[in-house]
Amino acid sequence: MKKEKSIATLVIHAGNQVDRSNNAIFPPITTASSFIQPNLGEEGEFCYSRCSNPTRYAYETALAELEGGIYATATASGMAATALIMELLPKNSHVLVMKGVYGGTYRLFERLRTQTSGATFSYVDLNDLEAVNSHIQENTRLIWIETPTNPLLELVDIEAVCQVAKSRGIMTCVDNTFASAWNQRPLTLGADLVMLSTSKYIGGHSDLIGGAVVTHDQDIAERLDFCKTTVGAIASPFDAYLALRGMKTLDVRMERQCSNALKIASFLEQHPKVLEVHYPGLPTHPQYQLCKKQMRSGGAVVSIRLKGDISEVKTFIAHLNYFVLAESLGGVESMINHSASMSHGSMSKEEREKIGVFDTTLRLSIGIEDINDLIDDAKQALSFLQ
Numbered sequence: 161m162k163k164e165k166s167i168a169t170l171v172i173h174a175g176n177q178v179d180r181s182n183n184a185i186f187p188p189i190t191t192a193s194s195f196i197q198p199n200l201g202e203e204g205e206f207c208y209s210r211c212s213n214p215t216r217y218a219y220e221t222a223l224a225e226l227e228g229g230i231y232a233t234a235t236a237s238g239m240a241a242t243a244l245i246m247e248l249l250p251k252n253s254h255v256l257v258m259k260g261v262y263g264g265t266y267r268l269f270e271r272l273r274t275q276t277s278g279a280t281f282s283y284v285d286l287n288d289l290e291a292v293n294s295h296i297q298e299n300t301r302l303i304w305i306e307t308p309t310n311p312l313l314e315l316v317d318i319e320a321v322c323q324v325a326k327s328r329g330i331m332t333c334v335d336n337t338f339a340s341a342w343n344q345r346p347l348t349l350g351a352d353l354v355m356l357s358t359s360k361y362i363g364g365h366s367d368l369i370g371g372a373v374v375t376h377d378q379d380i381a382e383r384l385d386f387c388k389t390t391v392g393a394i395a396s397p398f399d400a401y402l403a404l405r406g407m408k409t410l411d412v413r414m415e416r417q418c419s420n421a422l423k424i425a426s427f428l429e430q431h432p433k434v435l436e437v438h439y440p441g442l443p444t445h446p447q448y449q450l451c452k453k454q455m456r457s458g459g460a461v462v463s464i465r466l467k468g469d470i471s472e473v474k475t476f477i478a479h480l481n482y483f484v485l486a487e488s489l490g491g492v493e494s495m496i497n498h499s500a501s502m503s504h505g506s507m508s509k510e511e512r513e514k515i516g517v518f519d520t521t522l523r524l525s526i527g528i529e530d531i532n533d534l535i536d537d538a539k540q541a542l543s544f545l546q
Contacts, residue, residue, distance in 0.1 A: 167226070167342055168411040175222030177404070187218040189401045211389050215397040219404040220372070223362070226407070227336070227354050228347045229374040231381035233388045234395035234403070238337060238357025239264055241371030245302075245333055245353060247387040248380070252278040253301040256292065259283045260515040262310040262335070263504035271506075286316045292324055300328070305351070306335040311463045311499045311523035312516050313338070313438045315447045318454060322350030331380070337361075338489075342414040343456045347376045358395075360490030361460070363406040364413050368399045413492065413528060417460035420534060421526040425462045427535050433472075433545045435520070436465035461489060463499070466520045472545050473498065473520055479541040482529055489525030494534055497523040 165173070177187050190213060195206040206212050216234050224232035235241040242265055249255070257269065261283065273279040282295045286305060303325050307316040318334060325332045333353035334346035340361040346354050356362060358370040372395075375381050388394065395403070418441075425439035440451035441458015451458055466472050477485055483496040487503075497503055499521045504512050512518070526534070 170222075170226050170341075171407050171410045174225035175218060175220070177218045177222060187215055187401070187404065189397050190214040191397050209397070210392045210394060213394075213397055213400070215404075216395055216400040219395075219400040219407075222404060222407065223356075223358075223372055224374055226341045227356075227374040228341070228345045229354065229376040230378065231376075231384065232372055232374040233384055234358070234400055235371040235373065235388075236393045236395055236399075237369050238355070238359060238371035239268060240393040241355050241357070241373050242268055242335075244373055244384070244387055244391060244393060245355060246273055246277070246279070247391060248331070248383055249277070249279065249301045252280075252299060254280045254282070254297045254299045255302045255304055256286070256295055256300060256330075257281050257283050257304040258286045258306045258309060258314075258316055260309045260312055260314055260517075261304065261306050263506050265304070265306070265335070266511075267506040286321050289320060289324060292321065296328055296330070300330055303330055303332045304335070305332060305346075307344075308338045308440060308459055308461070310338060310503060311438075311461070311497070311521065313440055313459070313461060313463055315440055315450050315454075317450055318344070318346050318349040318351060322352075326350065338459055338461055339455060340410065340414065342410055343418070343459055344454050347374065349454065352377055352380060358403045359488060361410060361414065363403050364409065364490060364492060365402075365406055366486075366488065366491035366493065368402040368406075370395050370399045370403050414457075414460065416528045417526050418457040420528070420531045421460045421462050421524075422458055423531050424524065424526055424534060424538065425458070428462065428464055428538065431539075431542060433467050433542050434464050435467045438463040460526050462524045462526060464522050464524065465518060466522065466545070468520065468545065470519045473522065475544050476522075476541050479544050480537055481541075482534060482537045483524065483541075489523070491525070492528045494527035494529055495525040497525070499523050 220232040269281045284291045305316045332351045334351045336354045337357045354374040356372045422441050428434050429437045439462045483494045499517045500519050
């Protein structure tokens with residue numbers, strides 16, 4: 161019996177990365193839009209880069225194997241990946257969505273898809289299986305699972321939800337952006353699709369925008385490939401190259417980042433000026449046991465809620481030295497995000513607070529810096545608060 165490769169090995173060797181022309185150790189960037197065909201009616205391996213491209217192919221096959229799938233398509237962004245999955249659904253479909261879903265996903269669903277395809281969406285706690293069953297309608301075609309959620313890091317029992325979905329003939333997709341295959345592999349837990357914003361941990365260096373959709377179902381793969389070719393929101397060869405290069409160090413980066421995150425969360429949990437700490441890797445987290453069951457660690461993101469008001473948030477951010485204020489997450493540098501005005505800025509104050517995102521909620525993306533420097537930085541910045 162062939163031994164399954166570990167994640168540390170897969171990130172280096174997965175997929176079909178062979179450079180057929182020069183045996184280069186890393187696939188080159190092939191920028192050609194078109195490829196010369198042998199003769200009329202005789203197609204080569206590649207014909208047009210919207211359909212397939214050698215650099216993107218090397219990356220997609222590696223990503224598919226990393227996630228435990230048979231097919232991956234690399235898209236221009238994470239939101240393009242989400243939109244591509246929606247193309248699989250017939251018009252007027254109903255979708256069940258984890259409450260507290262990423263603000264950009266909520267915006268796509270509520271402000272675009274409801275208008276353009278007649279889709280409807282119900283937002284529920286997917287861990288409440290009674291609620292899941294009661295919200296399923298005759299036209300429910302997809303359950304959208306985000307775990308951990310952005311930014312409050314709520315988990316969903318992937319296996320349990322997928323079992324319900326399969327019994328009702330409903331497709332499932334897991335947004336695996338925050339965890340990556342290093343932390344969890346949803347396809348092995350029963351999911352039909354995985355969506356990734358590869359701008360985050362796959363790329364890992366804050367230098368690309370990209371997304372991906374992965375599946376292990378042949379029928380879904382064929383439908384996805386048709387939709388991808390038809391819509392054309394593909395990753396460029398250069399972004400595919402950057403993502404594949406970044407993926408090579410995913411294991412070592414995540415090991416350091418997740419270790420750092422646990423230590424940061426443990427420190428912040430004890431600090432008198434921090435009202436809430438959200439990190440599923442803490443034994444005090446209500447979903448700690450679920451985290452241990454389906455994840456390798458609590459991840460590399462820690463979300464907090466400061467005591468006080470927005471002025472305290474501004475003071476805290478102004479005094480940080482190593483945590484940079486920026487959109488996104490997953491880079492080697494530690495970042496801080498003000499959820500209310502950044503990741504969830506497209507939602508109203510009432511919508512945000514309904515899911516637990518307040519003006520004093522901050523999302524920390526923990527990098528690979530020395531942990532003592534990061535804790536000291538947070539400690540000194542917190543000392544300026546009233």
